Amino acid sequence: MGTHVIKMPDIGEGIAQVELVEWFVKVGDMIAEDQVVADVMTDKATVEIPSPVSGKVLALGGQPGEVMAVGSELIRIEVEGSGNHVDTPQSKPVEAPAAPVKAEAKPEPRVEAAPQLAASHTVAAIVPREAHEKPLASPAVRKRALDAGIELRYVHGSGPAGRILHEDLDAFISKPQSNSGQAPGGYGKRTDSEQVPVIGLRRKIAQRMQDAKRRVAHFSYVEEIDVTALEALRQQLNAKHGDSRGKLTLLPFLVRAMVVALRDFPQINATYDDEAQVITRHGAVHVGIATQGDNGLMVPVLRHAEAGSLWSNASEIARVAHAARNNKATREELSGSTITLTSLGALGGIVSTPVVNTPEVAIVGVNRMVERPVVIDGQIVVRKMMNLSSSFDHRVVDGMDAALFIQAVRGLLEQPACLFVE
Structure with missing residues (x-):
């Protein structure tokens, strides 16, 4: 041997x-x-x-x-x-x-x-574990167990080295537990605590966010947008082409609006090397798509968004986001963005203040869409409204330019036919 x-x-x-x-x-x-x-x-x-x-x-x-x-x-x-x-x-x-x-x-x-x-x-996991022993489990599994009032030390782990998987929680929940090994109920007094090492992706996220807040002169700008016509167009396109070309979300429309608006604001599609004191304005629009996975936030890149159709961009967004969520994204797929788009979907809230993804100088944030009464021509009507909460690096982007850029995006989204007029 x-x-x-x-x-x-x-x-x-x-x-x-x-x-x-x-x-x-x-x-x-x-x-x-x-x-x-x-x-x-x-x-x-x-x-x-x-x-x-x-x-x-x-x-x-x-x-x-x-x-x-x-x-x-x-x-x-x-x-x-x-x-x-x-x-x-x-x-x-x-x-x-x-x-x-x-x-x-x-x-x-x-x-x-x-x-x-x-x-x-x-x-390998032994059930029950000792009270002080910390079983292996992903953050998503730990949160699910916490919400269900389950102590993970009572759960058998079938993953590598006894790691507790979602399937193990399912099996634990589905079978009756003895009183001696019963996890505390949702209203039981708890005295446990958990220490989570900041390593891996979480450490990188912490370092990048701290560095961005320390070095970038952030300012945010929020504007509401009437997306009623845009939503009608999206639903019409999905009804007509969804089966053959795939369903469209709002993201490819937002990407298209950013691409068109950036033609007039090249200083926003830029990166800033603050050590060399050099701003690089990019012709290509490589959009970072902020993506939340079980292990944390990642930003895969939609490359050359300026050259893609709605459907090709939608397909590529779905592909790189799926790769990032499953930790399969390559280094090339996670680098090289020139501007970032971030959205929390239905959890988007009313206003947010996203952090610029350095060395970029701008990030566009999408808040949730809601139906609200608005006044049009003196009449109260129900419209679908959505806020854009965007942040910029004030060292590179002037406030007036940032406001004009977002207003250009707003105009394109409120009159979606203009997205396709060259």
Whole structure:
């Protein structure tokens, strides 16, 4: 038997360090060739690391949240044959102890110890867990359990390393629970707490938002729009072409309005390198589509929106948003935007103040559509109204230009035929 060491790969773009986000294996696991063993994150995307060999996991090279240098040891695997690593007295691993080791300072998941390379993933779930033990689960699963009044330590996890999945919650809810293992009811007194490490995508979001608020001179501008005619057009197009070309949401119309309006406001379709003190105005309109997934906010990019039809842009928006929500978006799909569009759909509220997605200088935010009485020609009529809440970098965009840009978008959306008049 030999030892194969997988080192942190060079992911490209001159990246020297990456963050270890999650392990999918633990010490002692048998893994197959091409099996994904870990997720790592660069500044732009999450990347899966597969194993090039089959064998038994001997040791893991870091804890989730740890920043690792390219070329450092990621995982050590026992393989048939000689492997690619010759052990020396200083590097030879020792068998991990059979009993789990518990942290003294603060409650942590139980881990198996290994020399030099830390075993960082929890062992298989045992139900019930000890009161201080934190089971593995995604933020979406934790929120669902909290809303249902379920203590996750009573739920058996069927995912990798005992991770609790939505299916496990379904099974727990569907079967009767004994009084000794019953999760507290919705009105029961709770004394539990949970510590959530800020790692992976959440860390990147926090860093980018903090950097944007620290460096950008934000100002926001809100305008209401009568989208009655636009909604009528959208429904008519969906009724006529929905089956053959796909259903249209409001987003491709908004994108089209931005593309047309930006022709007169090139200073808004721009990026600003504040260190070099250079503004780059872009001819191409690459629209970032703010997308919320289980792990946090991502911004996949609709490239060359100026060249796409309503349906081609709608299809591409759906594709890149789906890839982002499923953590399958590539670095290229998550970079290069020149202006961002953000919408919370039905949760859009009345007004919002979106944060500029640096190095861009503008972000257009969409609030929810509601029917309201409005006065037209002295008569009170019911119209479909929607607010645009947009933010700009005041170092680059003057207030008058921002207002004129949004008014141009408003005019196009209120008279949607103008969207297609060249």
